[in-house]
Amino acid sequence: MTAPILITGASQRIGLAFAQSCLDRGQPVIATYRTYRPAVDALQKAGADCIHADFATNQGVDAFLTTLKERTGALRAIIHNASDWLPERDDTDPAEVMQAMMQIHAMTPYRINLACRTLLEQSDGPADIVHMTDYVVEQGSAKHIGYSASKAALANLTLSFARLLAPRVKVNSLAPSLILFNEGDSAAYREKTLNKSLLGIEPGLDVAVQTLQFVLDNPYITGRSLALDGGRHLK
Ligand SMILES: NC(=O)C1=CN([C@@H]2O[C@H](COP(=O)(O)OP(=O)(O)OC[C@H]3O[C@@H](n4cnc5c(N)ncnc54)[C@H](OP(=O)(O)O)[C@@H]3O)[C@@H](O)[C@H]2O)C=CC1
Numbered sequence: 451m452t453a454p455i456l457i458t459g460a461s462q463r464i465g466l467a468f469a470q471s472c473l474d475r476g477q478p479v480i481a482t483y484r485t486y487r488p489a490v491d492a493l494q495k496a497g498a499d500c501i502h503a504d505f506a507t508n509q510g511v512d513a514f515l516t517t518l519k520e521r522t523g524a525l526r527a528i529i530h531n532a533s534d535w536l537p538e539r540d541d542t543d544p545a546e547v548m549q550a551m552m553q554i555h556a557m558t559p560y561r562i563n564l565a566c567r568t569l570l571e572q573s574d575g576p577a578d579i580v581h582m583t584d585y586v587v588e589q590g591s592a593k594h595i596g597y598s599a600s601k602a603a604l605a606n607l608t609l610s611f612a613r614l615l616a617p618r619v620k621v622n623s624l625a626p627s628l629i630l631f632n633e634g635d636s637a638a639y640r641e642k643t644l645n646k647s648l649l650g651i652e653p654g655l656d657v658a659v660q661t662l663q664f665v666l667d668n669p670y671i672t673g674r675s676l677a678l679d680g681g682r683h684l685k
């Protein structure tokens with residue numbers, strides 16, 4: 451029996467697409483969600499094991515880990531997708547923004563990776579950890595400073611866990627810029643964002659799914675970050 455792939459933040463958008471793609475390939479999935487949506491029921495019906503988890507506190511991370519270890523004795527991969535994209539705002543305390551960003555993007559993957567090392571090593575075949583980072587790791591962000599710093603921390607965790615877990619476990623980052631707009635994004639914001647890359651498109655979920663499956667299927671990539679940014683670095 452193939453060990454399941456753990457995907458965090460799988461109730462919508464990229465995480466949901468990851469979970470659906472793995473299930474379509476006959477790959478067992480454990481999916482976490484914080485907010486219940488009908489998509490969670492659909493994943494469950496498709497065979498996923500869905501676990502409610504809020505990683506905003508270490509108690510929440512520990513509660514999830516307890517449940518996870520009751521559900522499986524091995525993991526094929528861990529996809530750290532769960533994320534909040536918090537901007538700095540005049541009405542929010544910067545300390546709270548930085549704390550929340552570091553908790554979800556650095557502390558949570560750090561704690562889960564260390565706690566799940568044995569589960570990954572129990573996998574019959576290859577094992578992977580994939581961190582969803584962001585193009586802004588290279589450039590910073592004037593409007594999402596804490597977010598960008600926390601994604602840079604996650605990018606560094608890729609390097610450290612690649613060193614720690616080799617050769618049994620591969621560890622890589624996917625670093626998207628725009629993959630999918632949010633529903634409330636204005637036409638002006640969309641045009642401005644599309645103009646930031648050479649290719650100038652909103653690529654959509656399949657681009658992320660294709661790249662994830664490529665990394666999982668490739669036995670010779672570890673400690674690397676795969677950019678999904680339409681040539682934004684050359685604009
Ligand atoms: N979309 C894009 O264009 C880009 C995405 N990325 C990265 O790719 C990944 C996926 O992006 P996208 O699909 O847009 O992500 P979303 O903004 O849709 O967030 C993914 C999920 O993270 C979950 N989440 C947030 N905070 C917590 C928490 N404290 N505990 C548990 N779960 C939490 C949310 O759960 P719930 O909704 O259930 O509350 C949400 O569904 C992210 O890491 C993102 O930073 C990077 C660059 C561009």
Ligand SMILES: Nc1nc2c(c(=O)[nH]1)N=C([C@H](O)[C@@H](O)CO)CN2
Pocket residue numbers: 532533534535584626627628629630631632643
């Ligand atoms: N957790 C999230 N992170 C990011 C999102 C998102 O919707 N959720 N969106 C982006 C943008 O697409 C940005 O890359 C382009 O404006 C970045 N991170």
